[in-house]
Amino acid sequence: MKEDSKPYKWPSRTDSLGYMVNWAARLFAREMDEALRPFGLMSGQLPVIFALADGKTRSQRELVNLAAVEQSTMAKTLSRMERDGLIERKPDPNDRRSTTISLSPLMSVRLPEVAAAVAVINARSHTHLSEEEGERLLDLLHWAIKGLAERP
Amino acid sequence: MKEDSKPYKWPSRTDSLGYMVNWAARLFAREMDEALRPFGLMSGQLPVIFALADGKTRSQRELVNLAAVEQSTMAKTLSRMERDGLIERKPDPNDRRSTTISLSPLMSVRLPEVAAAVAVINARSHTHLSEEEGERLLDLLHWAIKGLAERP
């Protein structure tokens, strides 16, 4: 990628939290996508996979709450994951509107490898951060999110 | 939005930097989109607008470097912005492959209002952060990005 060859310059837009957070998120997604490609996965599916990693079934609504995305986003993501054989959906016997969702057997088997691949990228993001700095970053992000999420 | 009415619970996925950064980025984009709607703008156009805010013209390549997105992403964003009358493109007399891009007069006039709307959202993200904490967050994000961007 020659176009990105200039190393680093940090102009004023890097003082904008919105810009930096967006940039970091895109880098994460890009690296995750690359690391997950061998498994036929993409970054947007990770919240679902880890929400189902304990082997239990969850409703679509539960997954929406866990992933903090809109219901329509989750619906489409789950459709693709079912299409690709990553999850299975069975009708909920207690509620005919709902389905119960679980990992496919194949995906369950591969879970440890997937978790390892994810851990590698997460470690990359912490290359220049000490353990305390990593925790501090998470904590500060928590507060920024809280400020954005509570509508005044 | 009744679906989000449960206040907060912070399970283990909130200990993942990738998850938290993605969440923060989506919240930023959502709030920015809402705040920018009166101006016919969306969050993805902000890097372009602020890169051109000084009134000078820039090439598409320069905008790609400033926004840190792929060239194809910028191409499509600029097409939409031109379609919506936000920017103007003129052929570059020195290089027939390239065009020079500048804000439309209308957009230039509205720039202060846009900047004010953006500042409101940024302030919201800092509600629970002191000035030092805000700077610390930017600094830590800087290092996380650096770790992700340098391919080993």
Next chain:
DNA sequence: GTCTTTTACATAGCAAGCCATGAAAGAAGA
């Protein structure tokens, strides 16, 4: 036991990311 409201999903349509490919112009080498 109806009627109304709420809840669970699906679908359509758009923006903004990405990758991969291709066309055309400029730059460089032989």
Next chain:
DNA sequence: TCTTCTTTCATGGCTTGCTATGTAAAAGAC
């Protein structure tokens, strides 16, 4: 000059987000 390499941009195809809307089932009100 002519050929090759590099750079600039456009396009197609995909995912992941969002809003808005619609449908069907469940839950509540009376």
